[in-house]
Amino acid sequence: MNATPTSATQVQGKTKKPGKTMSLAGFFQSGRGDSPFKRILIHLTLIIVAMISLYPLLRVLSVSLRPGDRLLSTSLAIIPPDASLENYISLLTDTNFLLWVWNSFMITAATATIGVIIASTSAYAFSRWKFPGRKAGLIFLLSTQMIPAAMLMVPIFILSVRLNLVGSYRGLVVAYSITAVPFSIWILKGYYDTIPRELEEAALIDGASRLTTFVRIIIPLSTPSLAIVFLFNFMQAWNDYLLARILLANASEIWTWPLGLQSLQDQFRTSWGQFAAGSILVTIPVVILFLYSSKYLISGLTLGGVKG
Amino acid sequence: MEVFFGQVAPSLKEVGSTILLILAATLVLELLLYLILGKLLKSKYTVPFMLMAPAAVGLLFLIVYPLAWEFNLSLTNMSLRHFGDKAEYHWVVCQAAEPGTVQNWITDCLIKNYADVFRLPVLKQVNFFPVFFRTVLWTASNVVCHVVFGLALALLLNRPMRGKGIYRALIILPWAIPQVIAVLAWRGEFHYEYGYFNIMLTNLGFEAIRWKIDPLWNFISMVMVNVWLGVPFMMVIFLGGLQSISNEYYEAAEIDGASNFQKFRNITLPLIQPVMTPAIILGTIWTFNNFNIPFFINQNELETSDILVTALYRAAFQYNRYGFSAAFAFVIFIFLLIYSIFYIRVTGGLKEVTE
Numbered sequence: 001m002n003a004t005p006t007s008a009t010q011v012q013g014k015t016k017k018p019g020k021t022m023s024l025a026g027f028f029q030s031g032r033g034d035s036p037f038k039r040i041l042i043h044l045t046l047i048i049v050a051m052i053s054l055y056p057l058l059r060v061l062s063v064s065l066r067p068g069d070r071l072l073s074t075s076l077a078i079i080p081p082d083a084s085l086e087n088y089i090s091l092l093t094d095t096n097f098l099l100w101v102w103n104s105f106m107i108t109a110a111t112a113t114i115g116v117i118i119a120s121t122s123a124y125a126f127s128r129w130k131f132p133g134r135k136a137g138l139i140f141l142l143s144t145q146m147i148p149a150a151m152l153m154v155p156i157f158i159l160s161v162r163l164n165l166v167g168s169y170r171g172l173v174v175a176y177s178i179t180a181v182p183f184s185i186w187i188l189k190g191y192y193d194t195i196p197r198e199l200e201e202a203a204l205i206d207g208a209s210r211l212t213t214f215v216r217i218i219i220p221l222s223t224p225s226l227a228i229v230f231l232f233n234f235m236q237a238w239n240d241y242l243l244a245r246i247l248l249a250n251a252s253e254i255w256t257w258p259l260g261l262q263s264l265q266d267q268f269r270t271s272w273g274q275f276a277a278g279s280i281l282v283t284i285p286v287v288i289l290f291l292y293s294s295k296y297l298i299s300g301l302t303l304g305g306v307k308g
Numbered sequence: 309m310e311v312f313f314g315q316v317a318p319s320l321k322e323v324g325s326t327i328l329l330i331l332a333a334t335l336v337l338e339l340l341l342y343l344i345l346g347k348l349l350k351s352k353y354t355v356p357f358m359l360m361a362p363a364a365v366g367l368l369f370l371i372v373y374p375l376a377w378e379f380n381l382s383l384t385n386m387s388l389r390h391f392g393d394k395a396e397y398h399w400v401v402c403q404a405a406e407p408g409t410v411q412n413w414i415t416d417c418l419i420k421n422y423a424d425v426f427r428l429p430v431l432k433q434v435n436f437f438p439v440f441f442r443t444v445l446w447t448a449s450n451v452v453c454h455v456v457f458g459l460a461l462a463l464l465l466n467r468p469m470r471g472k473g474i475y476r477a478l479i480i481l482p483w484a485i486p487q488v489i490a491v492l493a494w495r496g497e498f499h500y501e502y503g504y505f506n507i508m509l510t511n512l513g514f515e516a517i518r519w520k521i522d523p524l525w526n527f528i529s530m531v532m533v534n535v536w537l538g539v540p541f542m543m544v545i546f547l548g549g550l551q552s553i554s555n556e557y558y559e560a561a562e563i564d565g566a567s568n569f570q571k572f573r574n575i576t577l578p579l580i581q582p583v584m585t586p587a588i589i590l591g592t593i594w595t596f597n598n599f600n601i602p603f604f605i606n607q608n609e610l611e612t613s614d615i616l617v618t619a620l621y622r623a624a625f626q627y628n629r630y631g632f633s634a635a636f637a638f639v640i641f642i643f644l645l646i647y648s649i650f651y652i653r654v655t656g657g658l659k660e661v662t663e
Binding site for chain 2: 039042043045046047049050052053054055056057059060063096098099102103106107110114118119121122124125126128129131132137142143144145146147148149150151152153154155156158159168169170173174175177178179181182185210235238239241242253254258262279282283286287289290291294297298299301
């Protein structure tokens with residue numbers, strides 16, 4: 001964060017040939033003491049990338065603020081000159097939007113919590129014991145990632161019809177709790193592997209049980225990773241469309257928001273304005289959650305267990 | 309509003325009771341394991357098995373059982389005509405056919421659906437291999453862009469500078485936006501008249517592009533959206549890898565007079581290899597199986613933009629060939645499995661992780 005270079009690095013920067021720092025190779029350097037020109041270039045690149053990242057969301061915002069049905073426009077202005085909150089108000093009063101968000105929130109919060117608990121204990125087993133079938137288990141978890149999403153839809157649909165799970169949350173709660181578990185176990189196992197075993201061994205000698213070492217040592221030390229896994233589980237359930245479509249069927253009171261928002265497009269008129277307003281409203285909580293946990297994102301997402 | 313308040317209590321009750329049910333089932337399961345493994349067999353692996361039991365049972369129900377069911381389905385002739393409570397579908401074993409009329413019992417009867425994937429069109433017109441090669445092209449172009457841009461951004465953000473946190477937060481935003489919304493917003497930008505790209509192109513004096521009709525540009529638009537969507541994940545993974553590299557290596561290299569490119573090639577690249585390999589494997593699998601982007605950008609219009617998974621969805625839910633699509637799904641799954649095993653073998657990538 002601190003951009004003021006110390007005198008040593010300044011000297012270092014000056015000893016380099018000036019042409020070199022401006023060349024492409026300069027970008028590969030991880031370091032300090034860049035020339036002002038290069039620093040401006042880097043900031044410029046990052047600003048452009050950030051704008052590209054942000055742009056589609058700004059366009060959705062712009063559509064949501066346009067009044068009436070003047071939604072198709074060749075204007076590229078983000079805030080339209082006659083901006084109004086009309087779409088937001090009609091979305092909240094004329095549709096079941098609040099109910100859809102509540103349904104989604106309730107299911108997501110519950111299943112993300114269950115998912116994290118299930119994954120964290122399994123990952124501990126994978127990280128600390130060499131039980132028979134361990135390697136096969138890890139490979140099985142990885143290979144579940146290769147199953148195409150549409151592949152399980154036919155069997156899950158037919159099975160849930162037979163088990164009478166269509167039209168209620170039961171099937172959805174169970175399914176969401178499990179879907180993100182394989183990936184979560186991989187992430188958490190990678191993180192636990194970096195926690196020295198000596199900590200637990202000392203506690204075990206003092207007479208602590210395995211459960212105590214897990215709750216008292218591993219859980220507190222792996223907060224970043226647990227936060228990330230919670231975020232993934234949350235997003236998986238919050239954003240899911242396919243499974244909800246199959247399991248919740250046609251009763252609009254139990255819909256989650258993706259089904260509800262999609263129904264705004266299904267009706268006789270496509271309410272793009274309401275759709276955009278709803279999109280902004282459901283995106284905000286996830287973005288807040290993301291920004292809040294972004295300090296954990298980098299430290300918590302250990303894919304390969306790097307040892308530095 | 310009345311609907312809202314009327315619905316809150318029943319929905320809470322339903323979710324709550326389901327959670328209690330899960331909890332009760334878990335307790336029974338753990339108790340059984342404890343008694344059988346711990347007390348009866350005195351296994352030294354009682355604790356890990358108890359820790360894993362809930363996940364194992366859940367995956368058994370949600371993945372293994374449906375997969376087995378799907379495999380059974382792939383051997384049947386189930387389609388919309390043979391669908392319903394009474395099992396009107398059956399295995400394609402050709403009981404009815406005369407032995408002499410069937411040339412090859414294995415490919416025409418036992419695994420007919422699997423053979424059909426390769427010898428008949430998987431959709432209306434396209435055969436398997438053109439779709440397969442398109443999927444490979446889709447995957448390769450996306451993953452290469454993800455890795456290159458992700459690594460470049462990670463390198464830029466890994467240096468001491470002002471406003472790093474803000475840039476990072478803004479750049480990971482595409483990851484946070486619900487995919488369906490992001491993709492539909494992008495689809496709007498490819499509109500012939502009102503989309504951003506064509507407005508810019510015509511303003512600059514070029515001809516507008518028919519993004520939704522021209523197969524090539526449709527494909528390019530899909531790749532553009534997916535690159536936008538996937539770069540943040542790679543960037544975060546690489547940032548994690550870069551931050552774990554000790555600065556001493558670079559200082560030592562500096563003393564030896566290494567150039568920046570040499571430092572990148574000989575220090576940075578080898579040391580982020582352990583995160584890079586699993587990231588590339590996962591990225592490839594996720595891109596290969598990416599459903600949302602081709603599905604929502606193309607909206608089932610051009611067959612020439614279908615990749616394997618959207619073709620699979622069409623075969624199952626548009627043409628309702630359930631038995632055939634089950635076989636098709638297994639073919640896709642097996643191709644991915646072979647690729648992953650091959651990649652892991654060549655790079656030795658997951659050795660450290662699975663040990």
